[in-house]
Amino acid sequence: MTQIQQSFQVPFTYNVIFTENMFSLENETFINFLKNFGNANFRKKILFLVDAGVAENHEYLPEAIKNYFANQDALTLVPEILVFEGGEKVKNDPQVLETILQAIDKHGIDRHSFVAAIGGGAFLDVTGYASAIAHRGVKHIRIPSTVLSQNDSGVGVKNGVNYFGKKNFLGTFAPPIAVFNDSNFLRTLSDRDWRSGISEAIKVALIKDLAFFEWLEGNAEAMAKRDEAVMFHQIFRSAELHVQHISSGDPFELGSARPLDFGHWAAHKLEYLTNFEIRHGEAVAIGIALDSVYSHLKEQITADELARIITLLKTLGFEIYHPALAENDKINLWKGLQEFQEHLGGELTITLLVALGKGVEVHEIDFELMKQSVDILKIS
Amino acid sequence: MTQIQQSFQVPFTYNVIFTENMFSLENETFINFLKNFGNANFRKKILFLVDAGVAENHEYLPEAIKNYFANQDALTLVPEILVFEGGEKVKNDPQVLETILQAIDKHGIDRHSFVAAIGGGAFLDVTGYASAIAHRGVKHIRIPSTVLSQNDSGVGVKNGVNYFGKKNFLGTFAPPIAVFNDSNFLRTLSDRDWRSGISEAIKVALIKDLAFFEWLEGNAEAMAKRDEAVMFHQIFRSAELHVQHISSGDPFELGSARPLDFGHWAAHKLEYLTNFEIRHGEAVAIGIALDSVYSHLKEQITADELARIITLLKTLGFEIYHPALAENDKINLWKGLQEFQEHLGGELTITLLVALGKGVEVHEIDFELMKQSVDILKIS
Structure with missing residues (x-):
């Protein structure tokens, strides 16, 4: 018996960045992160996925995101901002996963482009899973909007959806490239x-x-x-x-x-x-x-x-x-x-x-x- | 702005093992590998997925696998050996992926159990993808049956299926835990x-x-x-x-x-x-x-x-x-x-x-x- 031994280590690094009002024009934390990330030779796009719960409480958000990316040469914002329900049921619905994958395909998000998701833990689980399997992984940014996702699930490396009635039957380990914990999203949470x-x-x-x-x-x-x-x-x-x-x-x-x-x-x-x-x-x-x-x-x-x-x-x-x-x-x-x-x-x-x-x-x-x-x- | 820096390396090791007639009773390479792999406290199962092209040319195979695992206390062979078509079309058919996931669910294959796939490059791509996303990754063993999969695709870390008519639109990077290159499968290949x-x-x-x-x-x-x-x-x-x-x-x-x-x-x-x-x-x-x-x-x-x-x-x-x-x-x-x-x-x-x-x-x-x-x- 002969054999070839394979052995390697894959390094992962990401920061959990604490900020406030990340889409206000005077807050350049997010845009600077995006500009400095990766190879400057690649044309980068960014697609936003937003939890309906967040969108309802922050009606200004789509407009704020559009303003934030206006006049940015280094990045192209996908004009369609996808909004869908969060909560555990989003993880049971195969159509949600399909819709995200379709958007990644339709808008030409490639392995050097970004998918940014704003929402609670379950929402981040499904958006993270879609981002992990499309093109074997597009660059994923988590913007957790709840206490639980900001202090635990959103800062980790797992994603998943429910399948065959089983919690997280499908999923991967896929670190995000960054987590932005924006305290402003917490203010509108119910008690x-x-x-x-x-x-x-x-x-x-x-x-x-x-x-x-x-x-x-x-x-x-x-x-x-x-x-x-x-x-x-x-x-x-x-x-x-x-x-x-x-x-x-x-x-x-x-x-x-x-x-x-x-x-x-x-x-x-x-x-x-x-x-x-x-x-x-x-x-x-x-x-x-x-x-x-x-x-x-x-x-x-x-x-x-x-x-x-x-x-x-x-x-x-x-x-x-x-x-x-x-x-x-x-x-x-x-x-x-x-x-x-x-x-x-x-x-x-x-x-x-x-x-x-x-x-x-x-x-x-x-x-x-x-x-x-x-x-x-x-x-x- | 405050931030928490996350940084870690994930080590991966696997061997590409060259052998012949790996399911003959006198060849203990495979069974010894399985016995020595991982934590002995876990009850391990093994599920086989076989490319129809291989099954046709090696009719003895299901029986040989069953004999090989008979009287093995350390491992439980899932009695149902799944056989389905290989070739690029297998990567276009969502039903094949679904069937593999169903088998993983039905037979209780968990993160400490094995899915072994015997087949050509496309077959290994879809079986590897199913293994990578079920339970965030079950232990996957590749047994490439063609020259191309033994000398190139089967020894690597990628998997994938076609989606939206695009090659490998869905997939992950997921190293197998071992690759077994059995020369016997090459003998029956067409010119x-x-x-x-x-x-x-x-x-x-x-x-x-x-x-x-x-x-x-x-x-x-x-x-x-x-x-x-x-x-x-x-x-x-x-x-x-x-x-x-x-x-x-x-x-x-x-x-x-x-x-x-x-x-x-x-x-x-x-x-x-x-x-x-x-x-x-x-x-x-x-x-x-x-x-x-x-x-x-x-x-x-x-x-x-x-x-x-x-x-x-x-x-x-x-x-x-x-x-x-x-x-x-x-x-x-x-x-x-x-x-x-x-x-x-x-x-x-x-x-x-x-x-x-x-x-x-x-x-x-x-x-x-x-x-x-x-x-x-x-x-x-």
Whole structure:
């Protein structure tokens, strides 16, 4: 037997840039980024895809984008700005993916041109997937418009759509070339959307960073009252921790490394059980509460530590229980654990807490204890 | 403006393993590879996808695969072995992609399980694409069955399907976890398929390796007469040069680096103009001849060097001209150059020769001289 060995590393770099009113004429951050990116010999176009939720709250946006790119020789703005619904349902609709691909084809977006997407997490998932598979990847820019996408999902390297009724059955690992976190998009969020993404900051703080957890405790009331400066700091630190986790680990999950998914196994199932009536961030808050109670019953964290977690979630306004957890004698929840195991490929891996700021991976769950955790949560 | 900088490298390694009769029970190369791959804690399955052309010529194959995996505890063979047509048309048919994805879903192939594909270049393109997007990438093994896929396309990192009538409009860069080049599959190739892939070896020799070009000259007759040892050496060296090119450059073509595509701009257009009646390798032979004549007319290679290239192609039995080159007063060919430029994103880059074994990139083509090259080729 003879063989040829192939071995190489592919470098990826991108910045998460914090800015405000990125399409106002005096803000040149975005245009300068575009002008300086890549080979100057290529004619570059930029296509915008906008989440309908953003478009409704920022009616000036299409006009602002057009003004922003007027008189720019280095770049050609595709005049048609595509607007379509965001939210989880966008990931279930093959027609949305098809429409984006058609636009990329029709407007001649090539591997050196840009597709910029403005929207929430689900919207960025589908636009990122389309950008990743068209021409084996066009240059993709993410402009997350929600707390959750700015502090977690939008700054990462995954994309995906649902298929065969399965979450993210189709997708790739495809880093964007840049992420622009524009604080202006957060101001128009409903209280529910303003709040829900904070659970991802709590998640990452709980398993990685006690100091950040304590900061969240100290600033929970201010965030609940929509204090912007405090919220922006939370987003920055959470995004930073998520970005660090990706680069310090196995970014494309080629081995058996796990993403940051404390509280997520139950959250995924809850989203399906409630037909996505609860937001991902709200489901994560409940998932965190559940796995924290379980961690306590396993004598890994103290009653006092558990109480601090529950108090933080409640201060922010999160529900920590949903009746769907107990549905069908809790068998539906049990199925969620099995599905999570299948998704991982045979070996179950669940993150639990051993302290505030310190997670640990376990490969077994005592489901009787988990059922007990649900009951405790109900009356907490 | 504040920002978070993200930077990481993703390592990829895979071997191109040369073997013979890989599913015979005494050949443990393949099973040992599978057993030793990845985390032993994961339950692994393997799904086979087989090109109908291979299945017809190797009727024993499904049975041999089943015997090979019988009594293997470490691995579960999916009993259904999928067989479907190969060739370029498989890349035009969305139903084929859908069928593979359905099989991956139905049989519970996860990110730690394997999809092994046995077939020619187009077949491997679509199976590789399905494997890359399902669950954000299942472990993919390529078993190329033709000269062209064993010496070039099968050992690389690209996949793709045609969409909107455009070649490889959808695709990704996704290295396989291994390539198994089984010489036994070559024995049943038609003379036409045996020959056509050799053009890719000539291509890479001409732009990179004079010694290999001279070896090809010295062994052309033997290859034309189906000397296996000589053919296997050609495949090994060509695969080696292609593998080295990928790792020494920009494997995912994130910058503006070019793949090894000497002679390919005209080849792509010829395939479309002839409705894929000529094989990719045959089109590449003509494309090489055309760009070699042009290189000579630009006084970059001598008449003697040009004659050696033409002689090598003819000795192997290649046609070096096709009437479609001159169709519509050569305007169709001219459009091919424009499409190639569009595909590249604005700046035209064509590889020409400056010597046997040395290519050079140019950014302009004198189309009057190219038309003259077509006329010369017609009478060569």
